[in-house]
Amino acid sequence: MNCKKIQELLITDYLDGELDQVLCNRIQQHISGCIHCRQFEERIVPFHGIRHIEPPTRVWENICEKITTEQMLPQGNWFEYLLERLREFLLIHRQPVFATVTVFTIMVIALMSIQGQIKTDTGGIVVEDFGL
Amino acid sequence: MGEISSEILTRASNGDIKSFEQVYHEFSDFVYNISIKITSNSHDAEEVTQDTFMKIYRKLKTFGFCSSFKTWVYGIAVNTAINYQRSSIKKESQQVDFETIALTLKCNTATAEDNIIEQEDSAQLDSLLKELKPEHRVCLILREIEGLSYSEIVGILFIPVNTVRSRLKRAREALMAGREAINNEL
Numbered sequence: 001m002n003c004k005k006i007q008e009l010l011i012t013d014y015l016d017g018e019l020d021q022v023l024c025n026r027i028q029q030h031i032s033g034c035i036h037c038r039q040f041e042e043r044i045v046p047f048h049g050i051r052h053i054e055p056p057t058r059v060w061e062n063i064c065e066k067i068t069t070e071q072m073l074p075q076g077n078w079f080e081y082l083l084e085r086l087r088e089f090l091l092i093h094r095q096p097v098f099a100t101v102t103v104f105t106i107m108v109i110a111l112m113s114i115q116g117q118i119k120t121d122t123g124g125i126v127v128e129d130f131g132l
Numbered sequence: 133m134g135e136i137s138s139e140i141l142t143r144a145s146n147g148d149i150k151s152f153e154q155v156y157h158e159f160s161d162f163v164y165n166i167s168i169k170i171t172s173n174s175h176d177a178e179e180v181t182q183d184t185f186m187k188i189y190r191k192l193k194t195f196g197f198c199s200s201f202k203t204w205v206y207g208i209a210v211n212t213a214i215n216y217q218r219s220s221i222k223k224e225s226q227q228v229d230f231e232t233i234a235l236t237l238k239c240n241t242a243t244a245e246d247n248i249i250e251q252e253d254s255a256q257l258d259s260l261l262k263e264l265k266p267e268h269r270v271c272l273i274l275r276e277i278e279g280l281s282y283s284e285i286v287g288i289l290f291i292p293v294n295t296v297r298s299r300l301k302r303a304r305e306a307l308m309a310g311r312e313a314i315n316n317e318l
Binding site: 008011012013015016018043044045046052053054055056058059060062063064066067068070071 | 147149152153156160161163164165168174177178181182185186189190275276281282297300301304305308311312
């Protein structure tokens with residue numbers, strides 16, 4: 001094995017303990033007689049002080065919330081699900097919904113009657129100003 | 133970090149939240165830490181951790197117990213983190229060059245001696261890791277930080293063992309060069 005191959009193994013398999021003992025011995029033998037490879041090996045320093053941080057508790061809380069929301073969703077048809085939710089909503093909020101619909105209907109009728117009144121006053125003809 | 137029992141996994145896949153919480157506590161440390169190392173940002177790491185566990189929850193029914201559950205979880209975590217990092221528009225602004233790292237380390241030298249070495253090593257590693265390509269970074273993290281073997285990394289990343297080897301080589305060469313540049317600056 002030449003120096004290039006030895007250095008490749010030093011920085012990968014040798015360092016990571018992926019080599020068998022026979023190959024390890026050959027590499028060690030080479031290093032003991034080769035200043036370049038010995039210097040290369042000395043440059044390889046494993047990192048220390050690697051912090052393992054625990055995830056914040058809110059991460060699980062968020063996951064839990066998402067799962068709970070998903071569990072409430074149906075497995076099948078979304079359209080049926082929306083209809084079901086709408087029906088539930090109408091049942092629970094019957095009075096406010098009825099009041100809103102009534103007010104909205106009255107407003108539409110009022111607007112339509114005002115518009116009809118204007119048309120009657122002008123004889124149903126739209127008067128345009130030609131700037132004369 | 134051991135394997136979780138098939139009974140717990142079955143219950144979790146059927147929607148039992150207490151069982152899924154056990155899965156979470158078993159793997160959250162790995163998922164969160166690898167996410168931090170890949171995204172270089174704790175906020176993004178939280179997002180990735182949440183996404184990863186939601187994917188695990190949704191896919192639990194498809195896990196066939198043919199492979200190791202740990203490898204399966206690691207694979208989902210790593211891919212989610214890499215995809216998140218790739219799609220992140222903030223990526224460019226998070227890049228730090230070696231001169232900046234050296235300056236940061238110079239500023240840290242005013243605190244207690246024992247802490248300095250630990251903080252510097254950790255800060256140095258974090259900063260140097262940011263400089264690596266995501267795929268090189270992942271290989272290095274799985275090997276050096278998580279202590280996985282080459283065959284385990286192959287199982288997680290679905291790449292040939294020679295690719296694992298070459299990525300580790302490139303990552304370590306880059307780290308060596310980066311570290312030497314920092315030491316020269318200091």
